[in-house]
Amino acid sequence: MIYAANSEKTLAEKFLTLSGSGHKHYRTDFLGRKGDPRIKGKPQAYLLDLNADEVLPPHFHIIDQFQVFFRGNGTLGRNADVLQPVSIHYADHHTGYGPIIAGREGFSYFTLRPEADPGAVYLHKEGYREKLEPSRKRHHLVQTRINAEPAVIHSGVTQECLVEKGQKNDAGITMLRMGADAHAVAPDPARSGGQYYLVLSGTLLHDGQPYPPLSVLFVDAAEPAFEVRAGRQGLEAAVMQFPDWSEE
Incomplete structure (x- = not known):
């Protein structure tokens, strides 16, 4: 969900x-x-x-x-x-x-x-x-740093790994930076305890709705890899994955 x-x-x-x-x-x-x-x-x-x-x-x-x-x-x-x-x-x-x-x-x-x-x-x-x-x-x-106008600064998609999620019981942090109208497939939540997306600048489009800065989304581990879409302002978002403790 x-x-x-x-x-x-x-x-x-x-x-x-x-x-x-x-x-x-x-x-x-x-x-x-x-x-x-x-x-x-x-x-x-x-x-x-x-x-x-x-x-x-x-x-x-x-x-x-x-x-x-x-x-x-x-x-x-x-x-x-x-x-x-x-x-x-x-x-x-x-x-x-x-x-x-x-x-x-x-x-x-x-x-x-x-x-x-x-x-x-x-x-x-x-x-x-x-x-x-x-x-x-x-x-x-x-x-990390954010930009007031990500659509001007970025083109395409970059994913900067700040904390690598190696094993299921590791946490992970990635900065996702996208240009205007770009889209990308985010890290798969299957080997995690779910993941958060926090919009830091620009706009994230989800289910036909725009999510401006400081909007929050949570993707649980049963979901497929989340497809992120940026609005015309571009997007900078922190992607944070939790450890999976299900087998411990």
Whole structure:
């Protein structure tokens, strides 16, 4: 199945929420609405807009996830890795990371999961060890750039591999760049736990509809390789594939 969320419609539905660290900030649910029991087992994608100097303490989730930092700036982790747009972070399930510290401009990022997660488990709170389970504890952190007018910059199709997906239980990250009206067959999701497409600039055409920047699509592993079509503005999109844990 393919799940799709158009940013023009979805961004109008952002709402204030209280984080587990006690901060109020804006959240926008793209796939899977927070608190809705029907999202169990389905993909979950949302956008957080952190306030200036806001801190999210170290924590983990029980589901694999990608995070795409695309606006503002900040740091991630004890080594204070500086993140600038566009930075993509992957973490295995039950793998601690953080803190995330927003800079003076604030920090906006997507969290993308193959299925809904019940919420962060903070490492400074009692009882977190009882919630840990075996994990490979892998992280990937890569940075890339986008162009405001991809149709002018690009012709044809290029696929830049940022993190190679070798085995079924590996994650993968590819930047897809396409000229005006170009089309391409994306990496096959069959050896993955599903894949996300995040439109970063230009337009992606799907099922007769245009998907502008910050639109999100999820393709599950049962689907054939996704045929990506760019609009007249061209397209730059991050393609993120999850590990397949089905045989472990």
